[in-house]
Amino acid sequence: MTAQRQERNGSGAGAGFRPGIALIGLLAGLSSFAALAGFPTAAGAQTTERVIVNRYTGLAIEGYDPVAYFADARAELGRPNFEASQAGAVWRFRNESNRASFVAHPEIYGPQFGGYDPIDLARGVTYAGNPRFWLIVKQRLYLFGREQNRDAFAADPARLLRAAEARWPALEQGLAR
Incomplete structure (x- = not known):
């Protein structure tokens, strides 16, 4: 590369400001600031609790209404004015009726x-489910970390449930109380 091109590209000896490096540094700094300030980041879900809770918001299943999966057959975000505390988590609901149903029967919803x-779980590891990947099987709600897992489960729920249920007690003992 000629001296003139090096100077124009900023790659010559003594090159000063490098925008690419500066951008990476800025993003790293913002990410650290967001975590320290308590803003949600991609690592918001804990996987050391008996019920998965977002560590920044305290919300179970990222604020989705667990009753809506049954009542509306879809994942719907709950509202802050319809909340209930259960199992160390804050649950949100779309309306008072859904909240009342959950409070009466949290083991179902x-x-x-x-x-x-x-x-x-069937493989022996705890991985947080995503409220957007879900199935209801035998009137129970299951969340999956990946779409492929949901599809595999739908193909053979009885076998996979047996395997998950067999491993769950030991895995549950390793989770925080």
């Missing part, structure tokens, strides 16, 4: 295995 992916 809450996600099974505390919201952990049953496919991963």
